[in-house]
Amino acid sequence: MSKYLLNKFLFTIDRDPELVERYRTDPSATVTWWEAERANQLLNSIPGEASTWLSFTKQERHALSTHDHVALFEMGAHPFLTLTLWIAMFERDYDEPLAMQLDYAAKLAHFNRPYPDIAT
Amino acid sequence: MVAKLVAILATTHHPFYYRTSQLAPEEAPPFAAEWVRKVEAYRQTLTRTRPDVLVMVGSDHMHQLWLDNMPQFLIGKAPFYDGNYYNEEREFGLPRLLLRGDEQLSAYMLREGIDKGFDLAFSNELRVDHSITCPIFTVRPQNDLPIVPIYTNIFAPPLARPERFVKLGQTIRELIDAWPSDLRVAVIGTGHLSLELGGPRQFGAHGPDPEFDARAVEWIANGDIDGCLANVTLDSLHAPGNATHGFMDFMLMMGIAGYNKADYADNLDLFHTMEAYFTWYPNGVDA
Numbered sequence: 001m002s003k004y005l006l007n008k009f010l011f012t013i014d015r016d017p018e019l020v021e022r023y024r025t026d027p028s029a030t031v032t033w034w035e036a037e038r039a040n041q042l043l044n045s046i047p048g049e050a051s052t053w054l055s056f057t058k059q060e061r062h063a064l065s066t067h068d069h070v071a072l073f074e075m076g077a078h079p080f081l082t083l084t085l086w087i088a089m090f091e092r093d094y095d096e097p098l099a100m101q102l103d104y105a106a107k108l109a110h111f112n113r114p115y116p117d118i119a120t
Numbered sequence: 121m122v123a124k125l126v127a128i129l130a131t132t133h134h135p136f137y138y139r140t141s142q143l144a145p146e147e148a149p150p151f152a153a154e155w156v157r158k159v160e161a162y163r164q165t166l167t168r169t170r171p172d173v174l175v176m177v178g179s180d181h182m183h184q185l186w187l188d189n190m191p192q193f194l195i196g197k198a199p200f201y202d203g204n205y206y207n208e209e210r211e212f213g214l215p216r217l218l219l220r221g222d223e224q225l226s227a228y229m230l231r232e233g234i235d236k237g238f239d240l241a242f243s244n245e246l247r248v249d250h251s252i253t254c255p256i257f258t259v260r261p262q263n264d265l266p267i268v269p270i271y272t273n274i275f276a277p278p279l280a281r282p283e284r285f286v287k288l289g290q291t292i293r294e295l296i297d298a299w300p301s302d303l304r305v306a307v308i309g310t311g312h313l314s315l316e317l318g319g320p321r322q323f324g325a326h327g328p329d330p331e332f333d334a335r336a337v338e339w340i341a342n343g344d345i346d347g348c349l350a351n352v353t354l355d356s357l358h359a360p361g362n363a364t365h366g367f368m369d370f371m372l373m374m375g376i377a378g379y380n381k382a383d384y385a386d387n388l389d390l391f392h393t394m395e396a397y398f399t400w401y402p403n404g405v406d407a
Contacts, residue, residue: 004187011182014207043186069318079318079362080275081182087211098391101323108320115319115362119277120187 003076004120005054009034009064010081012043014088024089028065035061070107076116123299126169126306126407128400130340130373131162133178133254133310134393135212151390158388158397163259165384165399166306169407173222174260174267175229175296177309177369178251179274183207184243191241192280193288195233196269197226198244203253214250214257222266225299229268232295238288246271255308272372274312274365282352285368286345289375309373312366313337315393319362327393329360336367340398341385345374377402 013019013034023030040051056064063071067089072082086104094100137159140152183205185191203217226242233240248269256263270292273279296305313336314329321328339348348371357364377400384399401407 007187011186015183015205017206017210043188073318078182078275081318083318083322084207084211088207098323104318105320105322111320114358 001057001075002054002060003078003118005039005056006060006064006072006075006077007081007120008039008054010077010085012038014081014085020085020088023085027067031056031061031065069104073108073111074116076118078118079115121300121302123296123301123303123305124407125293125296125402126171126304127166128373128377128402129162129166129255129259129306129308130370130377130396130398131255131258131308131310132313132393132395132397133251134390134395135208135214135250135254136392137254137395138215138257139213151388155388155390155395158386158395159258162384162386162397162399163261165397166259166308168405169306169401170304171265171306172303173225173305174265175225175270175292175305175307176248176252176255176267177270177272177292177307177372178248179311179366179369180271181249181251182275183249184247185271185273187276190273190276191271192273193238194241194243194271195226195230196221196243196246196248196271197223197230198246199223201252201267201269202247203249203256205247205249208250212250214253217253217256217263219248219252219256219263220266222268225301225305226268228299229270229292229295232298233291236291236294238291251310255310259308272369274368275363279354279365279368281354282349282368282371285372286349286375289372290378291375292372293376293378307373307376309369309376311369311371311373312361312363313370313394313396314360315363315366316361317363321361323392325391326389327361329364330389330394332360332364333387333394333396336370337385337387337394337396340370340374340396341382343374343377343380343382343400345371345379348374373398
């Protein structure tokens with residue numbers, strides 16, 4: 001289980017407008033591609049110096065591939081990263097301002113404090 | 121000859137202010153006019169002090185600083201700082217801007233801060249985010265002054281404890297008061313009051329914990345550092361909202377201001393998170 005890798009996925013997708021659209025449109029293919037080509041890339045380095053040991057669990061892959069922000073919250077993915085990316089992908093689908101954010105929150109309403117630990 | 125600390129400002133960085141303040145009256149929401157009035161009044165508390173340089177305390181919202189190399193406290197040392205990221209343009213409509221740096225003051229704060237016991241990180245190429253650009257938009261929109269950006273980690277645990285934020289603030293105060301320079305320095309820091317991001321209590325009609333906010337505003341306005349420290353821990357800050365560890369930046373600013381009541385204190389109950397505006401004049405308003 002790697003909260004770090006979940007966060008790395010969310011972070012690297014969110015900062016790239018093309019990847020935001022790809023992940024919105026085809027989450028499963030994007031996750032597969034990302035895990036193969038990007039998961040081990042050190043952000044400040046060259047491909048030849050990639051890491052060798054990072055991969056998702058089946059659960060993590062599934063949560064990301066199905067845009068399941070509730071499962072991601074439960075797993076301890078950083079809530080700010082998930083939210084920011086979800087706003088980028090899905091705010092456009094709602095008419096009322098903040099409706100998407102409130103719907104997102106409602107789906108998390110069953111979580112009591114303390115929330116799942118986000119420490120990586 | 122030492123620098124003159126002319127103003128200490130501690131405030132929030134509500135990212136929706138910029139866009140809201142630009143709307144025509146017929147399109148603006150009902151709270152916009154009061155919000156703009158309060159911000160413009162707050163701006164005056166800085167303008168009147170005629171600063172030459174701004175030390176700015178903020179927190180990178182996972183834009184440039186990443187979990188593969190996460191500094192707790194970082195000081196920028198560069199001639200320029202670009203401002204704002206793609207996802208801030210996207211989500212908040214914030215424009216990009218370019219700020220100048222004061223490398224001499226950055227170098228001094230790093231050297232002396234390290235010698236005083238803070239193992240400070242530094243950056244020679246830093247794009248600053250809304251934690252620093254929002255207060256530029258609100259209190260120095262002409263963006264005419266060089267800055268020294270100071271980033272604190274309030275997002276990626278393990279975090280430093282509240283006591284450490286206060287101590288860093290006190291240290292920053294000592295450094296500025298001793299800086300051999302004839303410049304007028306203002307410190308502007310932004311932090312969070314109760315705030316939830318990506319959790320069940322987010323984006324409500326008010327901040328997630330109005331009781332916490334009321335107590336927090338009292339502590340800050342009264343310079344009640346000890347009362348605040350007695351009631352705030354890393355554990356306790358989860359309860360008012362999952363992004364409330366940003367309150368430690370307010371505690372850092374209290375460390376700078378010392379055990380003193382604020383000379384100006386205002387707040388605004390808004391959707392999502394409360395706005396707050398505090399100014400201290402450590403050498404008097406006419407320094």
